[in-house]
Amino acid sequence: MSTEREPIAVIGTGYVGLVTAAGFAELGNEVLCVDVDAAKVERLTAGEVPIYEPGLAEVLESCRERLHFSTQLADALERARLLFVCVGTPPTHSGDADLSAVHDVVASMPASDTHALVMKSTVPPGTGTAVKRALAQQGKPLAYVSCPEFLREGSALKDFRHPDRVVVGDEGDWAGDAVVALYEPLGAPLVRTDVVSAEMVKLATNAFLSTKISFINEIANVCEETGADVLEVARGMGLDSRVGPAFLRPGIGFGGSCFPKDISALKQLAGNSGYHFQLLNAVIEVNDLQKRRVVSKLVKHLGDLVGKRVTLLGLAFKPDTDDMREASSLVLAARLLAEGAHVSAYDPVAEAHARELMPGVDFPGSALAALEGADACVLVTEWAQFTELDWQTAAQAMRGELVVDGRNALDPAAVRAGGLTYEGIGRP
Ligand code: NAD
Numbered sequence: 201m202s203t204e205r206e207p208i209a210v211i212g213t214g215y216v217g218l219v220t221a222a223g224f225a226e227l228g229n230e231v232l233c234v235d236v237d238a239a240k241v242e243r244l245t246a247g248e249v250p251i252y253e254p255g256l257a258e259v260l261e262s263c264r265e266r267l268h269f270s271t272q273l274a275d276a277l278e279r280a281r282l283l284f285v286c287v288g289t290p291p292t293h294s295g296d297a298d299l300s301a302v303h304d305v306v307a308s309m310p311a312s313d314t315h316a317l318v319m320k321s322t323v324p325p326g327t328g329t330a331v332k333r334a335l336a337q338q339g340k341p342l343a344y345v346s347c348p349e350f351l352r353e354g355s356a357l358k359d360f361r362h363p364d365r366v367v368v369g370d371e372g373d374w375a376g377d378a379v380v381a382l383y384e385p386l387g388a389p390l391v392r393t394d395v396v397s398a399e400m401v402k403l404a405t406n407a408f409l410s411t412k413i414s415f416i417n418e419i420a421n422v423c424e425e426t427g428a429d430v431l432e433v434a435r436g437m438g439l440d441s442r443v444g445p446a447f448l449r450p451g452i453g454f455g456g457s458c459f460p461k462d463i464s465a466l467k468q469l470a471g472n473s474g475y476h477f478q479l480l481n482a483v484i485e486v487n488d489l490q491k492r493r494v495v496s497k498l499v500k501h502l503g504d505l506v507g508k509r510v511t512l513l514g515l516a517f518k519p520d521t522d523d524m525r526e527a528s529s530l531v532l533a534a535r536l537l538a539e540g541a542h543v544s545a546y547d548p549v550a551e552a553h554a555r556e557l558m559p560g561v562d563f564p565g566s567a568l569a570a571l572e573g574a575d576a577c578v579l580v581t582e583w584a585q586f587t588e589l590d591w592q593t594a595a596q597a598m599r600g601e602l603v604v605d606g607r608n609a610l611d612p613a614a615v616r617a618g619g620l621t622y623e624g625i626g627r628p
Contacts, residue, residue, distance in 0.1 A: 205229055208382065209276035209283045211305055213240060213269065215251055215356065215457075215523070216320055216349050217286030222256055223360035225263035227385055232276035233269045236304075244269040252522035252549045255357045273308055277315065282378055284318045286349075290457075295464040296472075297324050306331055309340050316343035316375030322402050322462055324469045328369070328395035343375035346395045348402035353456070354520030365389045369398020403469075406462040407480055412447040413454050414486040420450035420626025421493070430626030431608060450625045452532070452580065452606035453490035455517040457525035460487075491531045494606055495539065497623055498576055501602045506540030509599065511574040513567060513589075514581025515558075516550035524553050528606070529580045533558050546570040548583055568597050575600035582609035591618030 207230040210221045221231040235241050243250050247264070249257040260267060268275070276283065287301035302321060309315070317335075319328065328346050335342050346369035351359040366383045368390065370376025380390060391401065420430040430450050438445030454460070463480055470477040495505075502508050517527040524530070529545070536543050537560050544562040546569070547554055555563055564570050567586065571577055571594050579586055587609050595601065595618040603615050605624040612622040 206282070206378070206382075207232060207280045209234060209273075209280040211235075211273075211276075211283055211285050212287035212301070212321070213237075213244060214286065214288060215253065215353055216351065217284070218244075218249070218251065218256060218260070219253065219351055219356040219360055220284055220286055220320060220349070221267060222259040222263065222357065224382070225266040226259055226361075227382075228266070229382070230266045230279070231268070232280055233267065234271065234273050234276050235269070236271060238271050241269045241271050252520075253353065253356050254520055259357060277310060277312070281315050282318050282345075282375070282382070283309075283315060284320050284347075286320045289321045289323055289461075289465075291461040291464055294468065296468045297322070297461070297465040299323060299327065302327070302331070303334070306334050307338075309335065309338075309342055311338075311340045313341040313343075316345055316378070318345045318347050318375070318379055319399075320347055320349045322348060322406075322458065322465075323399060324465050325396045325399040325403065326469075328399060343370075343373055344395065345370045345375045345379050346398035347379055348398060350402070350405065353523055354518060361386065363388045365391055367391045367393070367398045367401050369393050369395040369401075371395070403462055403466040406459055407466050407483070409447050410454060410459045410463050410487070411479065411483050413449075413459075414483040414490070416448045416450045417453065417490045417625075418486055421490075423626040423628075427628050428626075429628055433626075450608060451490075452494050452528050452625065453487045455526040455528045455530075457517075457523055460484075460526045491528050492535060493625075494532055494578055494604055495535050497604050498536075498541075498578075498602070499539075501621065501623070502575055502600070504540075505536065507542065508540075508575045509542045509544065509573055510536050511570045511577040511598075512543060512545040512561075513570070513577055513579045513586045514583050515545055515547035515554040516581050519581055519583045522550045522553060524550050524557055527554075527581075529554070530557060532578065532580060533561050537561070544570045544572075544574065547581065548585060550581075568593065571597040574598045576602035576604060578604040579606050579610060582607040586610075591615050591620060593618075595619050 205228045209232045210217045211234050213233050213235040225231045289297045292298045366388045423430040434448040437443050467480045515529040546567045601620045608624045615622040
């Protein structure tokens with residue numbers, strides 16, 4: 201079998217699964233996608249794309265003849281030996297990773313020594329060993345490879361095509377070789393290592409990036425006390441090659457489907473094995489508090505929020521995605537409603553999903569309609585259409601004049617030129 205263009209299976213067609221499928225289909229691999237969600241499979245088979253990810257629909261369409269969607273594993277098992285596991289691993293109530301979907305996949309495997317599970321889902325270190333043990337107990341001699349995914353929603357296809365590195369953790373067997381060969385055309389640096397180290401790379405990376413965000417957020421808070429401008433501070437810090445400019449953008453905290461759950465999983469994993477991960481606890485706490493600081497800013501300008509009208513511009517956890525998992529907007533809306541404020545909101549893509557998650561919030565259907573009669577607005581997600589908003593028109597729609605730029609993404613001069621009051625994060 202040619203390893204370069206061999207058929208592969210993708211189990212789980214969410215953000216990671218669909219992007220992985222599209223990316224490999226683009227490289228010429230036939231991809232057999234399997235998902236337990238029959239409605240999703242039906243939509244994908246009909247050529248619909250159930251998530252918003254820039255460029256994804258186009259690639260899925262152009263590679264249509266190499267992509268197959270099914271709820272049944274049988275076809276995939278017959279034609280592919282590498283089974284990329286891309287199922288969700290959401291947090292449980294205890295903050296650990298919920299691996300039930302991974303266990304379901306393991307249970308559905310045949311007693312085969314010609315197939316390999318390639319774990320792209322983010323799982324705690326030790327999962328590979330546990331899965332191998334479970335497979336052995338079930339008499340299933342499948343190979344196992346850890347191949348963690350690092351894509352970012354919003355630029356996921358670009359991240360697939362140009363990864364900073366590809367991490368392959370395996371036991372030095374045929375399966376690891378086959379995964380390395382699959383990724384070879386991308387020309388990315390390869391980290392080939394053992395399974396548990398590969399698993400740890402993923403969680404440690406997300407923990408470090410979260411730490412950088414909470415760090416710069418705390419610097420921003422100190423800047424507010426001292427009169428320094430955190431954007432100048434971050435620029436000056438980022439030019440130091442030991443620091444680097446990435447992830448030094450202060451704002452109202454991180455959310456999304458990965459950072460919060462992955463750092464919680466790492467914290468719990470450490471705790472379960474008797475280690476108190478002090479730094480990570482602080483990172484999480486700083487992030488929680490950062491989301492609430494916006495409320496203090498509103499109170500500082502508006503006083504009591506009872507009856508005040510506050511508009512949230514953007515709801516998705518970041519621009520260019522429809523993903524609402526752990527979005528800062530959810531915390532903010534709930535806090536504002538609890539303070540007695542009237543909340544209206546708009547998001548160009550995530551709104552349909554947000555409506556279900558945000559009872560009590562009004563969704564008038566456009567940015568300007570949401571701003572109508574507002575005492576204040578908060579930029580929550582820096583979609584381009586908000587950074588390009590005409591603030592003169594916005595000011596006419598609003599009743600009050602406060603603009604809280606929760607992402608430091610607006611041009612303060614443009615906001616002020618509209619006769620509005622600009623308040624950023626960590627800026628004088
Ligand atoms: P998702 O919820 O969008 O998709 C998961 C898919 O798996 C769903 O379509 C679900 O129906 C399907 N599924 C569940 N159980 C299944 C089963 N037994 N068989 C077949 N399909 C099944 O999740 P996602 O955002 O794509 O994340 C998947 C994994 O990748 C998670 O572990 C996540 O932490 C990790 N990850 C996500 C991102 C990201 O940005 N979304 C980035 C890197 C890593």
